[in-house]
Amino acid sequence: MPAQFRDYYETLGVSKTGSADEIKSAFRKLARKHHPDLAKDKKAAEEKFKEINEAYEVLSDPEKRKKYDEYGSNWQNAGAGNGFRSGGNGGASPFGSGMGGGAGYGGGDASDFHFGGTGYSDFFEQFFGTRRGRGYSGGGGGVDFEETPQRGRDVEADILVTLEEVLQGATRQISFRKGNSPQTQTYTVKIPKGVREGQRIRLAGQGGEGEKRGEAGDLYLRVKLQQHPDFSFDGADILHEVDVPAWQAVLGGELTIPTPDGRAKIKMPAGTQNGRKFRIPGRGLPEKNGSRGDFYAVVEIAIPESLSPEQKALWEQLAALG
Secondary structure (H helix, E strand, O other): OOOOOOHHHHOOOOOOOOHHHHHHHHHHHHHHHOHHHOOOOOOOOOOHHHHHHHHHHHOOOOHHHHHHHHHHHHHHHHHOOOOHHHHHHHHHHHOOOOOOOOOOEOOOOOOOOEOOOOOHHHHHHHHHHHHHHOOOOHHHHEEEEEOOOOOOOOOEEEEEOOOOHHHHHHEEEEEEOOOOOOOOEEEEEEEEOOOOOEEEEEEEEOOOEEEEEOOOOEEEEEEEOOOOOOOOEEEEEEEEEEEEEEEHHHHHHHEEEEOOEEEEEEEOOOOOOOOOOOEEEEOOOEOOOOOEEOOEEEEEEEOOOOHHHHHHHHHHHHHHHO
């Protein structure tokens, strides 16, 4: 069944001409409002938070945004006349062989994989999701394939992992259906503590079917870290941008900041410059050796966009003193 188109601009409440900063600001505002940790109805908040995350993942990535803008609600017909192969859902991959519903497996069979439990919508899965890996894709090239067993394609799909799952580890129920098969297979997938962006989780023998009694390929779930309204990640380190009024950066003071382990306080010296990092050791992501990375509060000095007459007069006094 074709997936329903998702308007990511509408989800974030921004225009199609919105800048990267406007998109980022809209995401942060909505993500904080609907974060499951702050909501009374956690289940509803989780679904809304996933929608916001998905929209931001696409619109904050220049390449994905360009492709999304190019095809829009006509995404299923994007491949017409361009040599793209349609999958079992009747659609076509706008990105060529190996992406979305157009992925082929085994002896040139145009089947595809339909996933559940990865954290993404059906629309995202079909538009940006499944990729083919190496393996058999049909005969040719003067090689005799008549009796030689041919291994099936490896298949790769994204799985969205939350910060909590990275910190604690988790298990996830993943379901998938191959091509037009009515049978849905469900597997319990272990998400290891400390998993990283781009790391792959392997399901042996769950990829494309082999030919001539050849073994099946493997299915790989590629980890994508869920965007967080307050934190970004750099390897095992966590970064948090903290807005500091200009006067406080000049005078110094105490800052209270959120971390994954609760709120923390740091002392900011007078004359703190924009971009300065304050390190809290051991509050980052888990490492393989059992330790954790570090947490960094990154100062972003906030300059007022508008001033009252009294404030303007005071700034002018400071300018005269300088």
